[in-house]
Amino acid sequence: MLIRHHRSKLLSLLVTTVLICSLFGSATPVHAAGIVNQSQIYTYETMIRDMNALAERYPDLIRLSSIGESEYNRKLWRMDVGKGPAIILLNGSHHAREWMTTVLIMSMVENFASSYANNDTYNKIAVRDLLDRVTFVIIPMVNPDGVTLQQKGISAFPSSVHESLIRMNKGSRDFKRWKANGKGVDLNRQYPAGWESIRNTASSNSYMNYKGQKPLQAKEAAAMAKLAREIRPELAMSYHSSGEIIFWNYRTKSENLARDRALASQYASMTGYSLVAPSSNPSGGGFTDWFISEFGRPAMTPEIGRAVGDTHVPLSEWSRIWKQHRDTGWMLAIEGYELWLGKQDVKPGSGDFYLLSSETSYQWPSPDSKTTGSLKAGTYKLTRTKGDWLEVASGSSRVWISGRNALLGVTKAPEGLKVTLTKDTGIYTTPLQPKATALSYAGQKLMIRLVWKDWYQIQTSKGLFWVKVKQVSIVKEEETPIVEEPEVPAEEVPQEEVLPSPEPVVQDTVAA
Numbered sequence: 001m002l003i004r005h006h007r008s009k010l011l012s013l014l015v016t017t018v019l020i021c022s023l024f025g026s027a028t029p030v031h032a033a034g035i036v037n038q039s040q041i042y043t044y045e046t047m048i049r050d051m052n053a054l055a056e057r058y059p060d061l062i063r064l065s066s067i068g069e070s071e072y073n074r075k076l077w078r079m080d081v082g083k084g085p086a087i088i089l090l091n092g093s094h095h096a097r098e099w100m101t102t103v104l105i106m107s108m109v110e111n112f113a114s115s116y117a118n119n120d121t122y123n124k125i126a127v128r129d130l131l132d133r134v135t136f137v138i139i140p141m142v143n144p145d146g147v148t149l150q151q152k153g154i155s156a157f158p159s160s161v162h163e164s165l166i167r168m169n170k171g172s173r174d175f176k177r178w179k180a181n182g183k184g185v186d187l188n189r190q191y192p193a194g195w196e197s198i199r200n201t202a203s204s205n206s207y208m209n210y211k212g213q214k215p216l217q218a219k220e221a222a223a224m225a226k227l228a229r230e231i232r233p234e235l236a237m238s239y240h241s242s243g244e245i246i247f248w249n250y251r252t253k254s255e256n257l258a259r260d261r262a263l264a265s266q267y268a269s270m271t272g273y274s275l276v277a278p279s280s281n282p283s284g285g286g287f288t289d290w291f292i293s294e295f296g297r298p299a300m301t302p303e304i305g306r307a308v309g310d311t312h313v314p315l316s317e318w319s320r321i322w323k324q325h326r327d328t329g330w331m332l333a334i335e336g337y338e339l340w341l342g343k344q345d346v347k348p349g350s351g352d353f354y355l356l357s358s359e360t361s362y363q364w365p366s367p368d369s370k371t372t373g374s375l376k377a378g379t380y381k382l383t384r385t386k387g388d389w390l391e392v393a394s395g396s397s398r399v400w401i402s403g404r405n406a407l408l409g410v411t412k413a414p415e416g417l418k419v420t421l422t423k424d425t426g427i428y429t430t431p432l433q434p435k436a437t438a439l440s441y442a443g444q445k446l447m448i449r450l451v452w453k454d455w456y457q458i459q460t461s462k463g464l465f466w467v468k469v470k471q472v473s474i475v476k477e478e479e480t481p482i483v484e485e486p487e488v489p490a491e492e493v494p495q496e497e498v499l500p501s502p503e504p505v506v507q508d509t510v511a512a
């Protein structure tokens with residue numbers, strides 16, 4: 001359904017683009033040309049060029065760094081995209097011949113950045129809002145040596161190692177089936193999760209399936225594990241190819257099963273991929289296996305592209321892969337933020353609260369987060385709480401405010417309910433403020449707006465005030481239809497009507 005919705009959106013966007021193009025002529029592009037070109041063998045060098053171009057075009061959103069070097073001293077590039085506290089880890093090309101995953105990740109990054117720049121929406125949610133809440137930490141090519149060997153052959157390597165590379169490739173000079181890193185270690189059999197019992201392992205360094213002498217022996221796998229331990233992501237995606245299936249379970253604890261299956265199912269329904277059924281005796285050693293057991297958080301290994309056997313996914317498969325994946329990043333962002341929030345001691349809220357004075361609103365429950373504006377005094381629906389922070393549905397988004405000026409658990413008074421006030425009725429600007437104002441409405445019938453604990457909020461000619469339930473009596477007007485009491489315009493209220501209060505006069509103040 002989501003996908004259909006977005007297709008129709010895309011259609012209208014296309015129509016609009018065509019209209020604009022025909023108005024201005026093709027010489028005036030509506031948007032800057034795309035950076036990532038998917039119709040080419042996507043090399044390590046191409047990736048670096050594109051990363052730099054993306055970081056240059058979107059400097060406020062994309063940051064580049066490196067997490068170490070490959071066995072042949074190629075930098076393992078890291079891209080951070082987004083500004084939020086919830087970290088989502090994406091990685092691709094653990095396996096050399098699976099470099100289509102790098103194309104996918106790079107295209108996702110460009111889509112994130114251009115959508116942010118264009119202020120696009122996903123399911124009515126502002127993309128900017130999502131990317132202000134999450135940060136994608138991305139290693140688009142974990143195995144640059146292997147990718148380079150698979151694409152360019154041994155000429156890209158020093159002649160001193162040609163013989164051993166051919167030997168690891170079982171005598172062949174065709175490296176299209178190469179999966180391992182440059183040293184013949186299978187990087188997705190290098191992680192310390194069931195490493196000892198990995199099945200179908202090669203006995204020595206090989207183009208595929210050699211798990212190494214010990215876990216995290218390969219520099220690339222060690223760098224990935226170190227990164228994950230440092231940033232502790234909420235969830236991780238380790239993209240592989242091919243087969244259109246999703247691995248999502250590795251000895252997953254029963255308490256995490258429903259959560260992880262729900263996430264994988266969302267991804268499956270967007271891509272049309274099938275979930276791999278959990279096995280009671282899985283073969284481990286993969287990044288996803290390790291991530292799930294190390295952090296107890298969800299991770300997935302999607303196998304992108306239709307099954308192609310022992311080679312790379314052909315470029316002709318790209319448009320299908322992109323249609324399947326274009327919106328998955330937004331879903332991951334939404335879920336990643338929810339997972340982050342879940343750790344912040346956030347509790348579900350219910351009912352309404354009344355905000356006594358305007359409050360700055362934030363994207364997540366911290367004054368360090370970006371402000372989204374402010375909420376005016378008034379009644380709001382409470383969605384969640386974290387300590388003194390309250391989450392409120394505001395338009396299509398949710399924002400957080402400090403709860404210091406909020407009355408939790410207010411209810412609306414029944415329509416037309418009024419109270420009679422006496423000269424002893426204290427009129428309060430807020431029920432949190434123990435001192436009554438000097439106002440008096442003795443003998444008047446006033447409409448009740450809200451009920452909070454043992455307080456009524458009443459509508460007076462000077463605005464909304466609070467009275468104690470026990471100091472007023474309810475007016476029942478059962479015989480006659482309830483009519484709004486004509487309000488006395490504020491300027492017509494003579495000052496003499498305001499009776500001196502035994503308390504010091506406090507007006508228009510709000511409790512801190």
Ligand SMILES: [Zn+2]
Nearest residue numbers: 095098240241
């Ligand atoms: Zn793979």
